Amino acid sequence: MTAGRRSRSHAPLCTSHNGRTGREIKQASPAPSDFNENRMANGTVSTNGEGFLSRMALNDNKAGMEGLDRDKINKIIMETSKGSRFYENELKREQQVNQRIEKMMLQKAQITEQQLKKAQAQVERVALELERSRDLSRVIVHVDMDAFYAAVEMRDCPELKDKPMAVGSMNMLSTSNYHARKYGVRAAMPGFIAKKLCPNLVIVPPNFDKYRAVSAEIREIFADYDPHFQSVSLDEAYLDFTDHLEQRQSWPESSRTHRYSATSSASVEQQTERLQEEVLEVKDLSPVLFEDSPSSSPRFLGSEGVIAVEVFGTSVEEAVKEMRFRIQQKTMLTASAGIAPNQMLAKVCSDKNKPNGQFRLPSTREAVMDFIQNLPVRKVSGIGKVSEKMLNALEISSCSHLGQQMSLLSLLFSETAWHHFMQISLGLGSTFIARHEERKSISTERTFKELSKIEEQLSLCRELCEDLAEDMKKEGLKGKTVTLKLKNVNFEVKTRALTLAYAVATVDEIFAVARDLLKTEIENESPQPLRLRLMGVRISAFVSLDDKKPLQKSIIGFLQPGKSDSTGITQEMHQKLEKEQISNHTIQTSCFGGPPPMHKCQKEEGIPWQIKQKGSEGGQISDQQSFFQRAHAKRLQLLAERSSTQDEGQRENASEMTPINIHAENSLESSVKVHRSTASGCFENDIVSSTVAHPSTSGCSNSVSTSLTCPVCFRQVETTDLNVFNGHIDQCLSTASGKPNQIALSDSESDLDLDIDHKDCVVVKNCNKECRVKEEKEKNSKDLESKIVFPQEAQCSSKKYFDQMLLPNRGDNSTDDSDKGSILICPVCQLTQDTDDLTIFNHHVDLCLNQEVLHKLRGQTSSSINPPSLLKSKAVDRAHLLPRQASKGKSKRRDSPPSPCSKRVKGPHNTIDKFFR
DNA sequence: ATACATACC
């Protein structure tokens, strides 16, 4: 089905080296022998060279495809496709995949026993750590409407009910109903092929507005169970039922009772009619809809059976049934659901009893492992055709194989990839349902009949730019990178991008760039014309609109004297920090006026994050870091508060603003409190400048003003006496660190989160999960205070947090971080790690961060598990952990100034004077 | 930063 606007990200296996020129590969060399004769998980037998293309064959991964005559279907597909340009291109791509596999097999052949053994040890360590991170406490639900678009069309056109039908066109189908699936007709299949498979197939053109409307209806229901649900597409979402269930336990029956009646737009008469029908229908379906539920048959109030009512229990299953029931009542469409301890599993589970069913995987390790054992890897979201094929080549088709071959996989695949595999093999997945992040790109593309005339190409390009500019305007976006996408009549795709020094948004601006890119391509091909079948334009590298105005020096500016304006990168960070500060100031001055532009960058933040349990005596260096950590934590807490508020606002599409009142005393309880009321918006620089007295950046000594701004609470302290000022800050900090639980627990919407910024630092952000972690851990380890630890020499070869971030510190604080044998404290869970092996420690940190943080950093919207990439890359780097900065990442990391902590001079007090040096 | 590839719906 066509994805909604924000589809989730699944990382891919990717390779890029392809030395192909045009289409010379006519005779595909036979695929290497020994890996291609397996029966593929999709049932095709790959016969060398000739025969089925795994990428063309029927994908019967989805529900409703059981018991089909695959061979026959594939034969028709192949016959219909054969000889087409599309087919030829697929053949070519297939060969590329085969070559990759061949390479992989060669690599495999060269692996020595010793290497394997070493890998084995590594894998075991990671496995152990992953195991320790297992969290079975959340109840995650994945809901998925059944054959959504098709179901909507069938609902609205009863004639279609008994017919095989699909939504789409002769060129492409979005989805098909279950009747059609029996013929092998499925989503992403061209209509004309579907017609060959099922001549009676009715193809209905899509009505996206209608689907969107229905989607809005079901989302309203989702929100009742998890206001923070994450939609994957119009018809699909992840929900965290944990909190709902907790509350549900004490709900009276009346709150769990739902009527058999639709409150939709239908007339009363229709509704009555529908109601009668539905009662029957639901009863009919009850084996599925209400399976094994004692209270499951509809309860009729009144013997006439006019008003039917359903009471649902308090268990997860009952709650999910209730949700599905309500969906059905409201939309006359059915949904399926999966219940499991994490997203990855929930997703698989929702497929299990599709359509109109649900499946719960119990939250025990045993159940999970059993469930995983025979699960085909292809069923896991993120493992697509190519990954599957590569794994199949290694004789891995089920998740148990995956586990058995981990050491081999760790040698053949990138770290990202094998970690991902490992998580799958252990049945691990995200337990934190991430909010949607801001979009990162926007694009429009069109397929058409061959277009070879330059003028036509240019005018089409212009048209696309017009469309794009309109979309940009709607969303209030501006971006610096323009990408032109071209697909020629042979289905070969090219992208050409250009990044400008400034952000663009208007038609003319975009077109100016796109046109140049297009012209270059035309020239490169001349005298041959470009024979295009598709053109697209995309904009990325968004810049928040208020970036245009020059901003004040931020706190970081004076904390990092001289650095703030030196590089573009620093500048950029600087601005981001500025923004944060602005918002804090705005908060402080009580004029937080509601959501700033949706795509405002606000997440990046730098903070040192090595945290150590505080010993009885105060550490010297650590105090500074502690200061920063806490100061940032404090500010980010506010930030988190703000952005969750924004998010809320966006989600509810509310015009109502949610200002945050911060009280001077910084009592956490009060500062975290969100008061709903209206306030005039003010994200304006002048307000900030009028309220804040910043020490000058360059001088880093006293500013001209008579007050200093507290870096923790951002209030002005009316003094120039640093002792007084320091006293204030200390107080702020003690308030901030003294009651971490309040930060964490104050409000589910304002929970904090640890995060890693692009400079290898952790910051605090919105993240419910983190708070849970924090909360739990802190129950166990009372009176812990944040402090920095300097682990011993960074000996781990895998580039991870510490060896990258500690080096500067070591330089600055050579005495103190010689803390040999110092205990390593996980900065996330704050628990002592009984290891001094940084690799192991890093793995632990990974794990801790993994669920709630990493996937967010990756910008993922659902699964925290990032699918693998292909062959092992030399430098794993932390790029895979920090994709948000990925593009800027490498150079940035190199160029960016060391984290604030490394810039600081050590001193005994966590006071401000040291920052003014 | 750019180009390509994989993945999802």
Place this chain on the structure above:
DNA sequence: TACTGGTATGTAT
């Protein structure tokens, strides 16, 4: 006749 469109992100260069 005829094989999408939108978004994210991993990997190599």
